[in-house]
Amino acid sequence: MSQHTVSLQSKLVKSSVLSSVLAGSLALILLLAVASYQTMQVHDEIMDEIADMLLREDLRDHAGNQVDELSEQFHIGYQLTLDDLILTTSEDEDDLSQLNLPQLVQTSTDSFSFHWHDAQIWRSYIAQEDGLQVIVTQPLKYRFKEIAATSLGYAAILLVLWLLQWAIVHFMIGRQFKRIQQLSQQIAAKNQHDLSAIVPSQPELKELQPMVQQLNKLLSRVEQSLIAEQRFTADASHELRSPLSAIQMRLQVLKRKYQQQPELALDLEQIQRDVSRGTQVLENLLLLARLDPTDEQSLNKSAVSVQTLMNEVLQSLAPFIQEKNIHVLIDIQPIQVLGNAELLFSCLRNLVDNAVRYAAPQGTIWIKTKTHEFTQEICIADNGQTVTNEVLARLGERFYRALGSKTQGSGLGLSICKKIIELHAGKIEFARAEQGGLQVRIVLPKNN
Template sequence: MAAKQSVSLQKQLIKTSLLSAIWAGLISLFLMVGFGLYHVMSVHDELMDEVADMLIATDLTQVNGKQIDELSEEFDMHYQLFRGSDLLTQSEKNEEVNTTAMAIENGHHFVWSDGQLWRSYQQQDDGLTVQIIQPIEKRVLETLQSVMGYAGILLIVWLIQWLLLHIYIKRQLKVLNIFSAKIAQKSADDLAPIKLPHPILDELAPIQTQLNYLLQRLELSLQAEQRFTADASHELRSPLSAIQMRLQVLKRRYPDIQQDLEVIQKDVTRGTRVLENLLILARLDPTDTAQVEKQKADLQQVTLQAFEALQPFADEKGTHWKMNTFPLHINMNSELIYTCIRNLIDNAIRYTPEQGKVQIDFIDELKTVIWQIENTGLGLTEQEIQRIGERFYRILGNKTEGSGLGVSIAQKIIQLHQGTLEIAASQLGGLKIQIRLPKN
């Protein structure tokens, strides 16, 4: 399932505000075009009336038709004047148009002729008949020219509005960026209430209040956990150590029940190991990389130390080893990496069958190094592999003793070193764990 794409609130606000202004401007523009066209139609119809009156009233024996010709040429009007069926006069460019578009009834009419729409007018008086036509295109163009300036101004206003919205909304939402930065700065060591500069947005105030309340509860929970960790370390470790000592005494005093006592001692040892692992998990914060002191150290040397510590365990199971390692110095906390590697080697030995094989490899890359361990086994399902790393998870049907915390601890340690830990099935039949660590 694809992750949902995030949406910028700032962009959405600018987009919504600007679209509202554009819609309002376009509606105004269309209304202006409509009213403008209506006004032009009325004016040109009045001009037709005026030209018709002038033609009827003009003494054709005098040179008074010049003004009429100027009007007809300026407004692209074509006229004819008849007395009965005799043509008395017509506009100069009448031969360029189809005079069949002339009105056959008195008044104004729309006529379709020669592939375009015309406005026609006819008037009769004292036996004279005046017919005038004009292409509607002329009126539409005049209307568009009159609103073109408004459209240009509207475009400039939209550009200015976009700029002002971008500046103003960005300034108004600056408090969100401050809020986000303050939240990002919070850690287990700093859970103080978040304070924002005034005036604060009304919509943001409840979020700030609830978040500060959550931080307060989280701080109390962490304090309780720290107290529990300290108390558990003292209250549980001491009795377990005392039990171990008493078991040693009982084994010497009652050798006939030594086998039963060894079973009890293994259980106590396992309980001690679980306790120590829990304490390690409680102390590690994978988000706080600054708490880890790092220095240049040899990863091969740390691996060999962990292997030597577990050599008796491996010999007991008859585990065969193959190590393709070489000196490799990286920036790390040697103690934590030792704990991580020891846990993973311990797991590999535990879950490898008798006389099985464990292999450790190093891979040196440009900016990272890869530490890899894999073992033989009976094979794992994809579901089992996905659950490895969960706290206390152990594969069902496996009689191997373990706490189920080794991989969880390793994951936390690798996160503290800004690395990655990947788990997959091994070609040897068991499990392959690959750690990728940055060199610096």
Template sequence: MSLRSKFRPKVTHSLRGRLLWYLLAAITIAALAQASIAYRTSLHDADQIFDYHMQQMALSLRSSTPLSNSQAQQRLEAQNDGVGKSGAGNDDMVVQMWSPDGVQVFHSVSRAKLPQRAVLGFSNVKANGTVYRVFSIQSENQTVQVAQDLAVRRNMAGNLALRTLGPIAVMMPILMLVVWWVVSGSLDPVARVRSQVASRQADDLSPVSEAGLPDEVRPLVQELNLLFGRVKTAFEAQQTFVADAAHELRTPLAALRLQAQSLDRADSLEARKLAVSRLTAGIDRATRLVEQLLVLARQEAAATGAAARPVDLAELARRTVADLAGVAAAKGVDVGIQHADPAVVEGQPDALHILLRNLVDNAVKYTPPGGTADISVRSEAGRALVTVEDSGPGIPAEERERVFDRFYRVAGSEAAGSGLGLAIIKAIAERHGAQLSLGQSARLGGLSATVSFKLQES
């Protein structure tokens, strides 16, 4: 392990920890920024105040006649008294006076020695290892210089900045306690939701309570409840499917057992052939039932799986008719396309192929030999209508809603079936936002099944 990775600070994923650290950093940065602003402001104010006093002191010491050392000292002390009463204080001031010929005639009581400056007004001078602020003024008989060490001003500004920062430093722990209390209280509903979800059993998909949740967390819990609802619906559908499948498989398996026993008891060749044919037909029915169950299970599992893409329903209809042409010919049913408009919809090609195949297969199955089963695709008012009609017995009007239930078959139906074909068709149609309706064919007299899709926008 490298030293960099060893000493790298550990990143916390706790929302409470991140909020506390960021707020602490924000408070600290704000305090430092305020101290910096206070220091600069205080330094600027100190420069203005001291420059003003230096200027006033120099003007008060200026005289039209030369001053002796004692006179200059008396005037300086009087000025010092006035400045002291104003609260500024100037023990750090250095005053020098020069004669016109450059001879120093006065120097205040200070160890600082400053060079004579020819620059009048304000200037900065480096001397004695520091920087002085100097104000010079000249009259006919003398030149007066008043100087002050800039460190005095910096110290005063620093003290003022510390006084500003002091209360903030005292209040920071209190602020952090308040922030910790507010953040913890705000996150309590999140902890409550977590405990609710953690304490649930695997089959408990009831909604999570949204009471007291903040606006930022409530949408997440709402989406979680919607997910629970979808999972519950899928779970219940799966339980119903398994129960129905177990029930429906029990009958053909029992029939196969009886047919196998009949085959075992057959004592003649004719009886054995009859038993074998019945057993084969039973196996075919059981195989078809299992295939339909598997198709239904795959369609329910793929409800959100495959991506939708443009599908040409007319081309899909032609392919479906070609797939079932052999089955229809073997039964003596005329199957074909009666009308085909170009119609492109958004959907899953495999699922739509299963839908059309089941519709046509049902039409062929329930149409007697010599009958007709036609499929048509029409584009009308922004929708694609796929209609499969036959010349079979049809479905009574009172039965047309129930035939969409799983494993339901119309009483008295002669054709073998599992009762899952229309249930599969309805599931696929609903997943594609299509409308499925059953009626009576006005042209052929049998059943007419119509699926209405929304056309793809060009």
């Protein structure tokens, strides 16, 4: 089942920038509201100023030019009348001509008002003094354009600031996460030979202190457990090998003494096999305890010929192969693997011995190799009893043996093989053989 992983660094950067975007967007909305209010106020003041100038100033002098400049700059139309006589009007009369001025005067109760005409909103201002009447109008679209230009300018500035903030936050958080990466490297460097306490970089991050303390406690407990296991292994090796060796010697003496008595010799031979099996179980247990699949670098490796190794394995198992009259079909290419010759020999011997044990009498064992672009594999198959799905799922577990099996064994051979292949950065797979028995497939990296 795959697990979905996320980057804490990316989430922190996103959260920081997102909070800034939300705050900036809110500020932009407030700014838009303030800018709209100020723009409306400024334009209303200009319209009021134009009206005052029209009512009180002599338009024949400089005031007239100033009114025209303001009118043109802010797209404001005006008209000054005395009763029904038009005294002056703006140069561009298009804006005024679109409005029904008499109706505008009748419907306007306030100095400033809004009007909808010709699919747009107008702002108008009416003022009267000493019989004079001035009407000042302006389409609101020009105010909206000014507000939009101001908002776009601020939005562009905000966008630049957000991008700059993203770069700064990404850089600063990345620098802080280097300490976590250093801590991760220190943890990854720990192995069975180095379980000393982790010393975090200075200054130490307060949030990481509880985790580092718990890791150091865990390393201390693991170290104590390994020491206890090593002592137990050494003691078990000494205490178990000594009596087994003594029994072996006494059996040899008894076999020579009673070799003339066939019935007793058979019993002694059976005892001899039981003792040998017990010795092999002990050796397998000790080997299994010493192997560490994560400690690949400490393994002494060299170029090993698979063909030579398999020939040695078959020679060592020749008596058992001949006893069951097994036919071995070999198709081995001259390939080499980078590994430990002793461990690989033990692995292949276990697998071939397992095939010999479970193959049918006068059956066949197939041994072949294949080479791929980056890997090479060794396949060992037999024509023994068909393997069930339940058995396939549990092959490689310690001490597991299929129910109903009539062959002798400790159930450790395949688990040891699995560990040995893992030490060589490879994998071992179990499947039903086309011939009816079990097929073991070993995949190892190609030796470049």
